Amino acid sequence: MSEDIAQDSSGFATRARIDTTKPHSARFWNYFVGGKDHYEVDREIGDQIKGIFPGLVDVAHTSRRFLGRAVRYLAGEQGIRQFLDVGTGLPTADNTHEVAQRVAPDSRIVYVDNDPIVLTHANALLTSTPEGRTAYLDADLYDPEAVLRAAAGTLDLSRPVALMILNTLGHVSDYGQARDLVRRLMAGLPPGSHLVVSDSTATSEGMIAASEAYNSSGAVPYHVRGVEEITGFFDGLELVEPGVVRVPEWRPDGDGSGAAAVDAYCGVGRKP
Ligand SMILES: C[S@@+](CC[C@H](N)C(=O)[O-])C[C@H]1O[C@@H](n2cnc3c(N)ncnc32)[C@H](O)[C@@H]1O
Numbered sequence: 001m002s003e004d005i006a007q008d009s010s011g012f013a014t015r016a017r018i019d020t021t022k023p024h025s026a027r028f029w030n031y032f033v034g035g036k037d038h039y040e041v042d043r044e045i046g047d048q049i050k051g052i053f054p055g056l057v058d059v060a061h062t063s064r065r066f067l068g069r070a071v072r073y074l075a076g077e078q079g080i081r082q083f084l085d086v087g088t089g090l091p092t093a094d095n096t097h098e099v100a101q102r103v104a105p106d107s108r109i110v111y112v113d114n115d116p117i118v119l120t121h122a123n124a125l126l127t128s129t130p131e132g133r134t135a136y137l138d139a140d141l142y143d144p145e146a147v148l149r150a151a152a153g154t155l156d157l158s159r160p161v162a163l164m165i166l167n168t169l170g171h172v173s174d175y176g177q178a179r180d181l182v183r184r185l186m187a188g189l190p191p192g193s194h195l196v197v198s199d200s201t202a203t204s205e206g207m208i209a210a211s212e213a214y215n216s217s218g219a220v221p222y223h224v225r226g227v228e229e230i231t232g233f234f235d236g237l238e239l240v241e242p243g244v245v246r247v248p249e250w251r252p253d254g255d256g257s258g259a260a261a262v263d264a265y266c267g268v269g270r271k272p
Pocket of ligand 1: 086166171
């Protein structure tokens with residue numbers, strides 16, 4: 001274990017406990033997206049999984065590009081100015097606020113994660129334009145009402161919000177519970193709000209083997225689901241075209257994603 005001093009979202013110094021004895025999702029994923037914030041234990045399982053299933057590297061990169069396209073669509077075409085990004089992960093290139101504020105500088109973004117290492121890097125997520133606002137919440141997806149209450153300090157929850165949950169719902173092993181958490185978060189947002197979800201899927205033997213290797217590493221397990229289950233997160237919402245599709249196929253805009261058959265699906269739904 002090591003301890004780092006960081007600032008929480010209100011600027012207070014925080015002592016964050018970083019566990020370097022087992023892999024962590026945020027650091028593991030940062031290794032896959034080509035970041036620099038990971039430990040030996042994350043790289044070891046990362047390299048093992050790259051050997052089993054190199055396709056996970058494409059999943060990581062194409063998912064980040066999907067984030068960019070979804071945010072550009074929502075800010076540019078739907079007029080969304082508020083984003084709630086749950087399971088943020090470690091900062092990397094083109095974080096949600098950077099993409100949104102390039103389109104609309106007055107955008108407000110609240111990031112939510114419960115990993116202490118993400119908290120230690122939160123300052124990189126708080127570089128807002130003067131017209132907009134960003135905040136970081138050290139909070140838990142398993143307590144949606146608390147997330148909403150805290151987010152209301154930055155977002156106006158009487159106006160539409162885009163709830164983004166990318167590559168995170170697999171941490172909730174029970175599918176019914178995962179759906180319930182999404183439902184409760186969306187219940188606190190007004191009509192015109194959107195849900196953005198992407199996740200790895202059990203659509204190849206390689207992905208299933210990679211998930212088994214990750215889950216036996218000591219990390220908090222990650223459950224890869226079927227495409228119908230990803231689609232189920234959008235029940236009660238109006239799915240934006242083209243619906244739930246492989247990540248590179250969602251409204252490609254020449255960002256270099258190509259048409260790789262990656263084992264990850266995504267969608268965007270609008271609350272009527
Ligand atoms: C695989 S990373 C995805 C990061 C980012 N959304 C992306 O797609 O690049 C999953 C993130 O979810 C966070 N996470 C896992 N369980 C959580 C929980 N119960 N509450 C909040 N965040 C959680 C992890 O700390 C990690 O940062």
